[in-house]
Amino acid sequence: xxxxxxxxxxxxxxxxxxxxxxxxxxxxxxxxxxxxxxxxxxxxxxxxxxxxxxxxxxxxxxxxxxxxxxxxxxxxxxxxxxxxxxxxxxxxxxxxxxxxxxxxxxxxxxxxxxxxxxxxxxxxxxxxxxxxxxxxxxxxxxxxxxxxxxxxxxxxxxxxxxxxxxxxxxxxxxxxxxxxxxxxxxxxxxxxxxxxxxxxxxxxxxxxxxxxxxxxxxxxxxxxxxxxxxxxxxxxxxxxxxxxxxxxxxxxxxxxxxxxxxxxxxxxxxxxxxxxxxxxxxxxxxxxxxxxxxxxxxxxxxxxxxxxxxxxxxxxxxxxxxxxxxxxxxxxxxxxxxxxxxx
Amino acid sequence: xxxxxxxxxxxxxxxxxxxxxxxxxxxxxxxxxxxxxxxxxxxxxxxxxxxxxxxxxxxxxxxxxxxxxxxxxxxxxxxxxxxxxxxxxxxxxxxxxxxxxxxxxxxxxxxxxxxxxxxxxxxxxxxxxxxxxxxxxxxxxxxxxxxxxxxxxxxxxxxxxxxxxxxxxxxxxxxxxxxxxxxxxxxxxxxxxxxxxxxxxxxxxxxxxxxxxxxxxxxxxxxxxxxxxxxxxxxxxxxxxxxxxxxxxxxxxxxxxxxxxxxxxxxxxxxxxxxxxxxxxxxxxxxxxxxxxxxxxxxxxxxxxxxxxxxxxxxxxxxxxxxxxxxxxxxxxxxxxxxxxxxxxxxxxxxxxxxxxxxxxxxxxxxxxxxxxxxxxxxxxxxxxxxxxx
Numbered sequence: 124x125x126x127x128x129x130x131x132x133x134x135x136x137x138x139x140x141x142x143x144x145x146x147x148x149x150x151x152x153x154x155x156x157x158x159x160x161x162x163x164x165x166x167x168x169x170x171x172x173x174x175x176x177x178x179x180x181x182x183x184x185x186x187x188x189x190x191x192x193x194x195x196x197x198x199x200x201x202x203x204x205x206x207x208x209x210x211x212x213x214x215x216x217x218x219x220x221x222x223x224x225x226x227x228x229x230x231x232x233x234x235x236x237x238x239x240x241x242x243x244x245x246x247x248x249x250x251x252x253x254x255x256x257x258x259x260x261x262x263x264x265x266x267x268x269x270x271x272x273x274x275x276x277x278x279x280x281x282x283x284x285x286x287x288x289x290x291x292x293x294x295x296x297x298x299x300x301x302x303x304x305x306x307x308x309x310x311x312x313x314x315x316x317x318x319x320x321x322x323x324x325x326x327x328x329x330x331x332x333x334x335x336x337x338x339x340x341x342x343x344x345x346x347x348x349x350x351x352x353x354x355x356x357x358x359x360x361x362x363x364x365x366x367x368x369x370x371x372x373x374x375x376x377x378x379x380x381x382x383x384x385x386x387x388x389x390x391x392x393x394x395x396x397x398x399x400x401x402x403x404x405x406x407x408x409x410x411x412x413x414x415x416x417x418x419x420x421x422x423x424x425x426x427x428x429x430x431x432x433x434x435x436x437x438x439x440x441x442x443x444x445x446x447x448x449x450x451x452x453x454x455x456x457x458x459x460x461x462x463x464x465x466x
Numbered sequence: 467x468x469x470x471x472x473x474x475x476x477x478x479x480x481x482x483x484x485x486x487x488x489x490x491x492x493x494x495x496x497x498x499x500x501x502x503x504x505x506x507x508x509x510x511x512x513x514x515x516x517x518x519x520x521x522x523x524x525x526x527x528x529x530x531x532x533x534x535x536x537x538x539x540x541x542x543x544x545x546x547x548x549x550x551x552x553x554x555x556x557x558x559x560x561x562x563x564x565x566x567x568x569x570x571x572x573x574x575x576x577x578x579x580x581x582x583x584x585x586x587x588x589x590x591x592x593x594x595x596x597x598x599x600x601x602x603x604x605x606x607x608x609x610x611x612x613x614x615x616x617x618x619x620x621x622x623x624x625x626x627x628x629x630x631x632x633x634x635x636x637x638x639x640x641x642x643x644x645x646x647x648x649x650x651x652x653x654x655x656x657x658x659x660x661x662x663x664x665x666x667x668x669x670x671x672x673x674x675x676x677x678x679x680x681x682x683x684x685x686x687x688x689x690x691x692x693x694x695x696x697x698x699x700x701x702x703x704x705x706x707x708x709x710x711x712x713x714x715x716x717x718x719x720x721x722x723x724x725x726x727x728x729x730x731x732x733x734x735x736x737x738x739x740x741x742x743x744x745x746x747x748x749x750x751x752x753x754x755x756x757x758x759x760x761x762x763x764x765x766x767x768x769x770x771x772x773x774x775x776x777x778x779x780x781x782x783x784x785x786x787x788x789x790x791x792x793x794x795x796x797x798x799x800x801x802x803x804x805x806x807x808x809x810x811x812x813x814x815x816x817x818x819x820x821x822x823x824x825x826x827x828x829x830x831x832x833x834x835x836x837x838x839x840x841x842x843x844x845x846x847x848x849x850x851x852x853x854x855x856x
Contacts, residue, residue: 143790199681224649224679225572232577233609255789269789269819284724286787289819290840293787310723312574339724342574365727368712368734369743376708376723376745378678379574384592389731406735407728408841 124330125259125304126279126321127215127250128191132263135180135189135213136161137204138196139171143219147195147267148172154270156263159187180204180211191215193256193265198222201252205231209238209247216315217265218251225378228252228313235315249315253378255285255307268292268305276301278414279325281318282337283310283344283377287365291337291407298411300418303331310377312341318348326356333359333417335410338392340366341380345392353399359417362396363404364389467675470513472555473689474671481644483637483655485668488557497538500556502531507559510537515694516547517590524551527559552693560667565657566624567591568638569672570645573606579645581605581612581638585624587657612642625660633666634658649679698761705757707746714739716851717762717779717811719755721746721791729785732840738848741765741779746791755799756806763809781812781851783843784836788819797825801832812850816843 134151138144139161149172152158158174160183167178177183180192192208194201194217201220208216209231216235223231232249239246250257256266260273267285272293278300282288285307292305303325308316318336325331334356338345345364352360367389369375371382382388393403402417404410469477472490479485487504490513491497501508512524519525524546528534534556544551565587573580583603586594594601605620617635625631637658645653654672661667680686692700702709708723712730716738720726723745730740742762746754765778786796796817804813815836817825822838829836837843 198678222678224682225651225676226646226649226679229577267790272819282724284722284728286720286722286789286791287724287728289787289789290725290728293818312572313577337724339727344574347575365724365731367731368740369727369730370710370712373710373743374708375710375727375743380723380727384595386595406732406841 124328125262126324126328126331127248127257127304127306128259128263128265130157130262132191132215132265133157133159133187133189134263134265135159135183135187135192135208136174137163137180137192137194137208139163139174139176140166140169141195141197144195145171147193147219148174150267150270151193151264154258154264155261156265159189162192180207180213184211184213189213191265192217194218194220194252196220198224202227202231205249206234209235209249213247214245215265216247216249217254217256218249218309218315219254219256219266220251221253221311223252223311225311225313228311232313232315248320250306251309251311251315253311254309254314255288257304257306258302259304260302266307268307272296273305274301276303277330277332277418278302279321279328279331279334280305280337281321281325281334282307283339283379284337284365285310287337287407291335291363291410294408294411295335295414298415300411300414303328310339310379312379314379318344319351322348322351322356322360326358331358332421333361333414335414336360336362338362338364339377339380340364340369340375340382340389340392341377341387343387346395349392349395349399349401352401359414359421360401361404361410361413361417362393362401363407363410364392364396367393467677467686467690468515469671469673469675469689470515470553470555470691471511471671472513472553474673475555475668477644477648477673478641478668478671481640481648483640483644483668484633484666485671486558486560488555490553490555491538492542492553494535494539494542497554497556498531498535501528501534504556504558508534508556509559510534510541511555511557512541512544512546512551513553513555514546514549514551516549519546522546560659560669561662562657562659562669563662564660566634566660567594567602567656568634568641568658569652569654569656570607570641570650571652571654573604576606578606578609579642581607581620581642583620583624587659591654591656607642611646612639614639627664630660630664630666637666637668644673648673649676649683650674651676698764701757701761702744705754707744707754707758707761709745709761710743711765712740712742714741715778715780716847717741717744717765717782718785718847719744719746719758719762719782720785721787721796725785725787729783729840729844732844733783733848736841736845736848738844738851746796752795752799752802755796756803759800759803759809760807763811779811780854781814781847782809783847784813784815784817785840785843786815786817786819788817788821788825791819792821793817793819793825794821794828797828800834801828804832811854812847814843814847814850816840
């Protein structure tokens, strides 16, 4: 299992004839993604790496029954591409393009959100912009993440970065910790899919057993994610924040990575996770070990849980009926030194 | 891009916001002539992009053209927060009865523009935000835009006089157009001043532009102030590299912003001090690598010990995780760069990912080697830097 993409994903590539679009179409096809069509206005009828090209998303969609699209068009045209995909009824819109003006992203974000609301939550979902896309190892990849560093497994990964995600995924894979889906949500101040959206999906995904969340300086998405995890996520989460040494007021490459007005520091974000009982890796290479520990703890608890419930029942049966309710509760295990959730 | 106050006021005036007449001067004589043409009392304001200009002596009142000249001379000799003052704004002085704060900024959480308004104007708003956030009124602007009644409603609790409310609301509506049509990340008036006669004026302008929107604003190119950039920053901008100078002595060249930040953090974690943030971006060609090395080695600063400018970097780390970036491109860039200008400091290379083997071959043919682990690379570069120091 996975989130957002799997073997059933039928993908369009917007900007398929461009340099990046053509290259990554080839890469995605080689990985096994079902790329069913490409879109470049004025180039309908051509073929790129065996993929038929259409003049519009609507034409491509009706000819191919595509349900997802990935956007590689230049920044000036990317907003229009998002609108076109949303209006053509695509369920998943992944915008790789970076450099969109915030004003444009805002209009695209709210258009997609409106369509989604009108369709009762089944409408389009935007990932990005300025993101590496996502990969469900062994099933499908949409975007630019290198396929060879991933392997199937129980870890869900969500991140605001590109290459830092590769770094951590690579380390997870080498530690024998495969992934359900690795999702890059993008480094811009306004993005479609948030940490909270991704956490919700991973929490509901049966195969995902632990989650890695990689944030960075700027904004308050990480703090909100920490509050959300405390209340709504039962699966173990390990967090990492990039930019602990970043100076205030300077944009660190990503448009969204800036400590503004003294807000958005790595220290605040790390404190928010720690306050919610979520282990925070100080350096990327700590992440695999923290995940391995979390997985082991979750699995041993699951192994223990049915037995504990059974013995409690027996004990409860021997006791008076008035005490049965209390005794039947799962005993709280004390885990010295273990991070505790404030739940 | 951050605008100077005088540029921000030009932008404000274009959208019909009430700003007082003024002009920018680079010499004391120009300041005198501008003061004479304005007539009466003027204020001389240092044009540097730093807060706290007033406290640093960068804002002075002058009652005559000659006084304006001497004040301008004093201010042009100042350095405020490390920035030498190269320009002053000479503007008509105003009597102030009250000062408010007004700005529009992006609310990232709500994904909407946000009006921030406070009765505490003329002071450092960041301090107010931290100390007493309840004194700032926050109003998210609806998707359909801001309506006049909404703008009036925001000011009604703060201003008793109906005419002042109307003027302030008009300013807010125009400021929203500056923010939206002008593709700003921040449009701030601090103070929004009320004169004893009841006029409402934008006495300062702080504007940050969304660099991504430059393609639809040709005039922005003329606003870029070359004096605000170091040669390294200029080269970085021209080559499409993200570069931020820091205080340490370990240079780093990384592909990707998140990995670049994590590399800085790791250098610090293992006891070193990063000299910079530098992201060579996705599809890096050899020229970008050459430029990156030039920027880092060209970063000199004066050390107290002997008073001469010395390179601030004692060792350099490449941390490359190949995805779109091909490791062989980076290796070629390193080799080409070293052939033309050999490095004076040790170099540690970490490469992994796309075309890694090819890159290793290119490097080893040139007598260089590379590690595959980020932690190892960082520890190695710190050790090299310490050898240089010792």
